[in-house]
Amino acid sequence: MPEVKRTSAGLPGASLGRVVIVGSGPTGLGAAYRLKELGHTDFAVYERHPYIGGLSHSFLDDQGFTWDIGGHVMFSHYKYYDEVFERLMGKEFTLNNRESWVRMFDRWVPYPFQNNIRYLPAQECYECLSGLIKAQAVKDGHKAARNFGEFIDAIFGEGIARHFMRPYNFKVWAHPPEMMNKHWIGERVAVIDVDRALKNVVLQRDDFGWGPNNQFKFPLKGGTGEFYRRFGPVLEGHVRLNTAIREIDVDARVATFSDGTVEKFDRLVSTVPLDLLCTRILKGNVPDEIRMAAAGLKHSGGHMVGIGIKRPCPSTKSWMYYPEANCPFYRVTYLSNYSPFMTPDKDKYYSLLCETSVSEFKPVNAATIVEETVEGLINSGMISREETRDIVSKWHYYADYAYPTPTVDRDQILEQVIPWLESRGISSRGRFGMWKYEVANTDHTLMQGVEWASKQMLGEPETTIGMSYRVTDDGRNNAVVTSERPTVAGSGEKRLLNKG
Numbered sequence: 001m002p003e004v005k006r007t008s009a010g011l012p013g014a015s016l017g018r019v020v021i022v023g024s025g026p027t028g029l030g031a032a033y034r035l036k037e038l039g040h041t042d043f044a045v046y047e048r049h050p051y052i053g054g055l056s057h058s059f060l061d062d063q064g065f066t067w068d069i070g071g072h073v074m075f076s077h078y079k080y081y082d083e084v085f086e087r088l089m090g091k092e093f094t095l096n097n098r099e100s101w102v103r104m105f106d107r108w109v110p111y112p113f114q115n116n117i118r119y120l121p122a123q124e125c126y127e128c129l130s131g132l133i134k135a136q137a138v139k140d141g142h143k144a145a146r147n148f149g150e151f152i153d154a155i156f157g158e159g160i161a162r163h164f165m166r167p168y169n170f171k172v173w174a175h176p177p178e179m180m181n182k183h184w185i186g187e188r189v190a191v192i193d194v195d196r197a198l199k200n201v202v203l204q205r206d207d208f209g210w211g212p213n214n215q216f217k218f219p220l221k222g223g224t225g226e227f228y229r230r231f232g233p234v235l236e237g238h239v240r241l242n243t244a245i246r247e248i249d250v251d252a253r254v255a256t257f258s259d260g261t262v263e264k265f266d267r268l269v270s271t272v273p274l275d276l277l278c279t280r281i282l283k284g285n286v287p288d289e290i291r292m293a294a295a296g297l298k299h300s301g302g303h304m305v306g307i308g309i310k311r312p313c314p315s316t317k318s319w320m321y322y323p324e325a326n327c328p329f330y331r332v333t334y335l336s337n338y339s340p341f342m343t344p345d346k347d348k349y350y351s352l353l354c355e356t357s358v359s360e361f362k363p364v365n366a367a368t369i370v371e372e373t374v375e376g377l378i379n380s381g382m383i384s385r386e387e388t389r390d391i392v393s394k395w396h397y398y399a400d401y402a403y404p405t406p407t408v409d410r411d412q413i414l415e416q417v418i419p420w421l422e423s424r425g426i427s428s429r430g431r432f433g434m435w436k437y438e439v440a441n442t443d444h445t446l447m448q449g450v451e452w453a454s455k456q457m458l459g460e461p462e463t464t465i466g467m468s469y470r471v472t473d474d475g476r477n478n479a480v481v482t483s484e485r486p487t488v489a490g491s492g493e494k495r496l497l498n499k500g
């Protein structure tokens, strides 16, 4: 950890006091790392699991396959994040071309979808193109859209909406698009290059979204989680595993943990899902409106199914999207293509990581999802029935909180709840602490923690969360939404509406 030059005495951090960090995912680790880097050591990280990393942890199964909790692709938007990665990982990473495809109509359509609709059957190709032209002929049509569903129709038109965007997004989000806002998508997809889409069809041109400028790093050994595991030694003595937070007394500013530990804190960073924090953990004088507002946040869970196969990898693809109903998953990753150390032997084995979402709108049977996934791989042409004989590993992980749903009322809820918590010394940050999908990738979340610490210690603004706090004349903290979408939002790839 490099030494940080402090410019003056009397920095804001001088009076920070005891800091309690709940959760050792990227957000908690980022906050802890930055506090230590800035010379503040009066903090502790509490983690309910026996390991650190949160949703970015990786698991080694008994057959020697390494699995992530869903395909994790690192597209950093931050110099600081890159520097930490370099410091902890050195040269121990691979550099991979992002090669993504959409599987539909028994064929592969290169990503981005709208630039490659020539790969579709002629009738569907016509429908997609015709709908796109009609939709884009309406100037600023998307501005009137009240939700994500209307946004899809306004931007992509009837054909792409019906064949890809609507079915695919329901499979990913497990919520009707009409329940979701349109802000998380960003302005970048608002104008589709119709001429380019048309030209590619008429001139039969390929227009792939990958190449030398679209690469991503991946830890050489140990999966995504290896990067986060390496924060452990740096934070030695500060992290307490197997210790869940049970209660926070908001009046006394006291936190109670599952092992009986009681901590009086000056500041508390929570990366616990915000709805659970407000409805189950906060005690004391908590207004009903705060609890009820937080309870209105929506999320989806996810079944991650890893299939290890004793065969050489048949493909160079990175990951694929599945809009059709012939398989339960929305995305599959050739995880073994990310590093030669993800299977017991790179020449003999390969691995597929399949993600299926679940919610009250989209139930999934946990007892049968692994077998349904195998059937889905057969139905979608990923493996043959004969190949199932060579399956040597079936790994299953269920994340009850996988994707924070950006519902139409989400920002209103956050504007109410987050500042109230701030006024009680509690900063809720991270993928489910802040609930902003648009800034919920690993780089964003690590930096949410880092920026929180920098704000406390150096008075620097938190730019990633896109929300700042103004203390009003009567002493209340007021949320000011600085932008609909922070400048650092987005995956860094030239993406459509898919998840990175």
Ligand SMILES: Cc1cc2nc3c(=O)[nH]c(=O)nc-3n(C[C@H](O)[C@H](O)[C@H](O)COP(=O)(O)OP(=O)(O)OC[C@H]3O[C@@H](n4cnc5c(N)ncnc54)[C@H](O)[C@@H]3O)c2cc1C
Pocket (backbone or CB within 6 Å): 022, 023, 024, 025, 026, 027, 028, 046, 047, 048, 049, 052, 053, 054, 055, 056, 069, 070, 071, 072, 073, 074, 075, 243, 244, 245, 246, 271, 272, 273, 302, 355, 399, 401, 402, 403, 429, 430, 431, 432, 433, 440, 441, 442, 443, 445, 446, 500
């Ligand atoms: C399916 C999927 C795919 C993803 N793909 C990508 C990708 O391609 N690229 C990318 O950059 N990011 C990706 N992500 C996002 C990435 O995993 C998150 O950005 C990151 O893990 C969030 O960090 P966090 O610290 O905010 O939350 P988490 O990782 O959820 O960590 C929160 C921590 O808090 C702990 N905790 C919760 N409750 C308590 C309690 N009561 N007491 C104590 N501890 C508690 C949890 O155990 C956990 O360790 C993906 C995530 C998922 C689910």
